[in-house]
Amino acid sequence: MSKTQALLDKQKRYLWPNHILYYTEPMALDRGDGMYVWDVEGNKYLDFFGGILTTSVGHNRPEVVEAAQKQTAKLIHSSTLYVNENHVNLAEKLAEIAPGDLQMTYFTTSGTDADETAVVLAKAYTGYQEIIALRHGYSGRSAMGMSLTGQAAWRIGGTHIIGIKHALNPYCYRCPLKMTYPQCGVACAEDVEEVIKTTTSGRIAAFLAEPIQGVGGFITPPPEYFKIVQEIVHHYGGLFISDEVQTGFGRTGDKWFGIEHWEVEPDIMTMAKGIANGFPLGATMTTPEIAQGMVGKGLTISTFGGNPVALAASLATIGVMEKEANPAHVAEVGAHLRAGLERLYEKYPVIGDVRGKGLMQGIEMVTDRETKEPATAAINHLFEECRNLGLLIGKGGLYGNTVRIAPPLTATKDDVDRALEILDVAFSRVQEAM
Ligand SMILES: Cc1ncc(COP(=O)(O)O)c(C=O)c1O
Structure with missing residues (x-):
């Protein structure tokens, strides 16, 4: 049995069943360093949700x-x-x-x-x-x-x-x-x-x-x-x-x-x-x-x-x-992120809206840009693809169809480029499957 499975079994037995867990196969985090976290199986992830906008200067900042x-x-x-x-x-x-x-x-x-x-x-x-x-x-x-x-x-x-x-x-x-x-x-x-x-x-x-x-x-x-x-x-x-x-x-x-x-x-x-x-x-x-x-x-x-x-x-x-990671740095790296997301918007019709400021950027996903029908299955697919490619992102919105991107404020343009590369691949797979 994998380490994750053993932890999940215990979680099921002793923790209230209403805990929300991301992903079809939930992950157990083990350690973090800067922009990255590792799960208990040793997989490494670029963290662009920062523990729900909380690890503001990166994991375990010395x-x-x-x-x-x-x-x-x-x-x-x-x-x-x-x-x-x-x-x-x-x-x-x-x-x-x-x-x-x-x-x-x-x-x-x-x-x-x-x-x-x-x-x-x-x-x-x-x-x-x-x-x-x-x-x-x-x-x-x-x-x-x-x-x-x-x-x-x-x-x-x-x-x-x-x-x-x-x-x-x-x-x-x-x-x-x-x-x-x-x-x-x-x-x-x-x-x-x-x-x-x-x-x-x-x-x-x-x-x-x-x-x-x-x-x-x-x-x-x-x-x-x-x-x-x-x-x-x-x-x-x-x-x-x-x-x-x-x-x-x-x-x-x-x-x-x-x-x-x-x-x-x-x-x-x-x-x-x-x-x-x-x-x-x-x-x-x-x-x-x-x-x-x-x-x-x-x-x-x-x-x-x-x-x-x-x-x-x-x-x-x-x-x-x-x-x-002062507000000026966030503005600069945030603008870089936003420009990359706008490029994804041009490529993928499943993206209905890109919004936010700084390093707080949302992507609302729709099945059709005219009807704006929330693309809930597609966002779930995107989550799994991103996870498999080594990127953590967040989710939100009344309809559960908005991707929340909020990395630690210490993120650099290189970190953003890596995340954008992964999002590009993930969105292409999601769009193809629709
Ligand atoms: C805007 C806002 N206010 C309040 C809260 C509640 O904070 P906490 O979960 O630390 O109690 C949250 C949590 O997500 C939040 O996003």
Whole structure:
């Protein structure tokens, strides 16, 4: 019996059966180094999904390993009841790279936790209860995370938290209003006001959205969208929460945070994933004034939030980004990737849309460019071909038909060329089989 099979047998016996595993024959990862991972059978893969956009500076990056090892030997756990050097230093670093007045941080352990913290803060600060989120969005696996999420498949057990409403998604490729940009005048943004007026009490605590929807399939709103929406949200008493769990830390190129592309300064930003290269860490940032909103409202604590080892890993991760994977580098390599994907679009009709920014690029697959029928069988075929050729990619979208390409930010143009070569072969086989 293969090593993988032995592990799978154990997984089947002891882990809940609802774990999602990629590939018809799931793979068991054994080790990683930079852009590559190896499975337990010794097969090597170029990782262009980066552990769901998390290994932001590559697998087992030596500086991150060393920082975590050093901190582990010194003090693994402190809790936030005591002041900790890494805690204050990382908060200071985030204040340096975050836009404008977003200067204060609360650390947690995941994206779900960061989003929950943001919603609690918005309610505490505004005194209002209702939240607007976007259809197709994804906010995590807790009761509130699932309720904020705008996809039925990710909402086990129904909508748990009331008072959350979902506005139309700025999904230009499949416009919910059947209009075309720019003639549409970004009419979808106005829907936020309609939703507030018709489905809430008229005063909201917050609007929460991802600048580019991750799980939603890298859906990228038009340039005017967030400016219009933020004005509406503020008018009705709410705060704008930008969920940067996938778009943060230079992922979108040029800027440290995704929302900066829309020239909007959010009231709150949440982050996780790429913040610490795989160590569990979440962060919620806001302005000093809004942070005061938590004071005198009750007690809160996160036992593992602000864990010194995760924080040390994060400081080292951001150090590597500043040195060799800063937003300018991501923009350059991302443009190279995008140009290659556009060439694939010209060659393969199964590609309906290419979208995203920086090193966050999506390929929506369709059986027919006219009808835009989601090509679900074809994306599964593509996955298997890429795996066999040694490339890991991700999947997303409400219809499960969008390829998510998001390598570590340390990727070079050579890495991108290798991935494009594999994608070219894989798409040609998929197209031929259709
Ligand atoms: C945009 C966004 N927000 C929140 C989350 C939840 O993060 P976590 O899985 O770390 O709880 C995710 C996870 O994919 C995400 O993509």
